[in-house]
Amino acid sequence: xxxxxxxxxxxxxxxxxxxxxxxxxxxxxxxxxxxxxxxxxxxxxxxxxxxxxxxxxxxxxxxxxxxxxxxxxxxxxxxxxxxxxxxxxxxxxxxxxxxxxxxxxxxxxxxxxxxxxxxxxxxxxxxxxxxxxxxxxxxxxxxxxxxxxxxxxxxxxxxxxxxxxxxxxxxxxxxxxxxxxxxxxxxxxxxxxxxxxxxxxxxxxxxxxxxxxxxxxxxxxxxxxxxxxxxxxxxxxxxxxxxxxxxxxxxxxxxxxxxxxxxxxxxxxxxxxxxxxxxxxxxxxxxxxxxxxxxxxxxxxxxxxxxxxxxxxxxxxxxxxxxxxxxxxxxxxxxxxxxxxxxxxxxxxx
Amino acid sequence: xxxxxxxxxxxxxxxxxxxxxxxxxxxxxxxxxxxxxxxxxxxxxxxxxxxxxxxxxxxxxxxxxxxxxxxxxxxxxxxxxxxxxxxxxxxxxxxxxxxxxxxxxxxxxxxxxxxxxxxxxxxxxxxxxxxxxxxxxxxxxxxxxxxxxxxxxxxxxxxxxxxxxxxxxxxxxxxxxxxxxxxx
Numbered sequence: 343x344x345x346x347x348x349x350x351x352x353x354x355x356x357x358x359x360x361x362x363x364x365x366x367x368x369x370x371x372x373x374x375x376x377x378x379x380x381x382x383x384x385x386x387x388x389x390x391x392x393x394x395x396x397x398x399x400x401x402x403x404x405x406x407x408x409x410x411x412x413x414x415x416x417x418x419x420x421x422x423x424x425x426x427x428x429x430x431x432x433x434x435x436x437x438x439x440x441x442x443x444x445x446x447x448x449x450x451x452x453x454x455x456x457x458x459x460x461x462x463x464x465x466x467x468x469x470x471x472x473x474x475x476x477x478x479x480x481x482x483x484x485x486x487x488x489x490x491x492x493x494x495x496x497x498x499x500x501x502x503x504x505x506x507x508x509x510x511x512x513x514x515x516x517x518x519x520x521x522x523x524x525x526x527x528x529x530x531x532x533x534x535x536x537x538x539x540x541x542x543x544x545x546x547x548x549x550x551x552x553x554x555x556x557x558x559x560x561x562x563x564x565x566x567x568x569x570x571x572x573x574x575x576x577x578x579x580x581x582x583x584x585x586x587x588x589x590x591x592x593x594x595x596x597x598x599x600x601x602x603x604x605x606x607x608x609x610x611x612x613x614x615x616x617x618x619x620x621x622x623x624x625x626x627x628x629x630x631x632x633x634x635x636x637x638x639x640x641x642x643x644x645x646x647x648x649x650x651x652x653x654x655x656x657x658x659x660x661x662x663x664x665x666x667x668x669x670x671x672x673x674x675x676x677x678x679x680x681x682x683x684x685x686x687x688x689x690x691x692x
Numbered sequence: 693x694x695x696x697x698x699x700x701x702x703x704x705x706x707x708x709x710x711x712x713x714x715x716x717x718x719x720x721x722x723x724x725x726x727x728x729x730x731x732x733x734x735x736x737x738x739x740x741x742x743x744x745x746x747x748x749x750x751x752x753x754x755x756x757x758x759x760x761x762x763x764x765x766x767x768x769x770x771x772x773x774x775x776x777x778x779x780x781x782x783x784x785x786x787x788x789x790x791x792x793x794x795x796x797x798x799x800x801x802x803x804x805x806x807x808x809x810x811x812x813x814x815x816x817x818x819x820x821x822x823x824x825x826x827x828x829x830x831x832x833x834x835x836x837x838x839x840x841x842x843x844x845x846x847x848x849x850x851x852x853x854x855x856x857x858x859x860x861x862x863x864x865x866x867x868x869x870x871x872x873x874x875x876x
Binding site for chain 1: 722
């Protein structure tokens with residue numbers, strides 16, 4: 343072998359990658375099902391319960407339906423860009439799963455395998471950068487459709503995303519001042535030893551939550567996919583699986599945002615009130631993963647709960663909220679956090 | 693100008709308080725309301741397993757009746773065809789031959805009796821017009837089909853099963869006719 347890496351590491355990482363990608367896709371699929379069920383329950387009706395027991399095969403039916411539809415590519419659009427748009431959206435959605443600590447270490451085959459594909463020491467920055475690239479998927483889709491309405495819809499969606507990225511970034515800075523590290527694994531370890539970051543950064547969490555709604559194009563910020571849909575919107579010219587990719591990428595984004603929020607503010611795979619070192623390592627790792635999934639399910643339910651309660655924003659209200667309210671609030675949060683940290687270092691006197 | 697009544701409400705033009713302006717309190721209250729709907733009873737009926745109860749006088753598919761010995765009641769008098777506002781019933785009469793006394797009640801019977809379900813409006817006037825208690829509307833729907841000509845129901849499709857030769861099916865097809873007569 344010309345690489346100075348041992349084969350066991352390569353195999354371990356490959357298996358982990360396959361598992362994480364498959365799990366992300368399956369969870370996103372069942373999130374679409376959960377969306378319909380939760381929407382139904384909140385609206386005094388039952389959701390789909392005919393396809394398979396309790397309707398559990400419904401996402402399969404939806405996926406197959408999309409595969410069987412006809413692939414239409416408009417004549418005067420740029421074919422390469424047309425296909426690239428949804429591919430980019432899906433790519434950036436799944437790529438973020440690479441740096442998230444899904445669990446603690448497991449011990450198999452005499453090796454300690456950590457359940458994180460890449461423990462880079464700039465984890466949060468990587469997540470942020472990849473999510474920003476998701477804008478390209480929407481913009482390219484809108485441009486390649488060769489349609490005035492698609493372009494307008496894509497422009498609106500893109501402007502919404504970049505406006506809310508700023509407030510998200512600034513609230514993250516406040517969080518980073520508290521944790522002192524960008525690596526997601528370090529953050530989870532710190533939260534295991536002290537309190538969860540929600541205790542130190544409640545306002546930061548609120549701002550991050552609102553910005554996550556905007557980044558995922560979820561109600562109340564979903565004018566890119568709902569209102570414009572009445573006229574156009576960036577995915578009006580798409581059919582079959584390309585449309586499926588756009589819609590699916592939204593759910594993957596939602597899942598990843600929930601995981602990131604759970605990791606940053608709610609302790610990731612940490613089980614509260616339990617000292618993990620006292621028990622068997624593998625079982626604790628498994629429970630950690632399940633605990634993370636429980637938190638993610640809670641967040642996803644929150645996403646859906648808010649969607650079916652609140653009406654959506656007008657475009658100027660949305661921009662107003664992003665620039666004139668959230669950014670000053672995030673800056674204020676950052677300043678207060680900085681002041682409190684300095685005070686703490688000084689021993690709590692001026 | 694003077695108001696006619698004193699029911700007009702004064703519009704509340706106060707500026708929003710701080711708690712109202714941040715909308716988070718209102719959003720939270722709204723979310724509580726939506727959450728409470730999870731625990732309310734759903735009015736959905738799981739259709740093929742359960743059906744919605746119909747009243748005893750529901751007008752569904754037609755049935756040609758027989759008497760207790762199993763002879764057909766219908767004498768092809770044509771009153772139902774005349775009464776039908778949609779002209780859905782057609783029939784041809786025939787004379788009862790010597791050996792057919794246990795098949796037909798009177799000397800005239802309907803050799804061909806057809807109802808076009810696509811024309812029928814399920815009004816029940818044929819049931820009201822019949823002097824022999826030979827046709828009545830039961831409680832089943834007309835099932836869907838792929839071709840128009842399948843909707844012309846012939847006499848065999850409409851006749852009630854024989855009460856002596858096929859008693860369970862007869863009873864099932866009779867349905868709640870007794871309840872309806874009591875209701876009437």
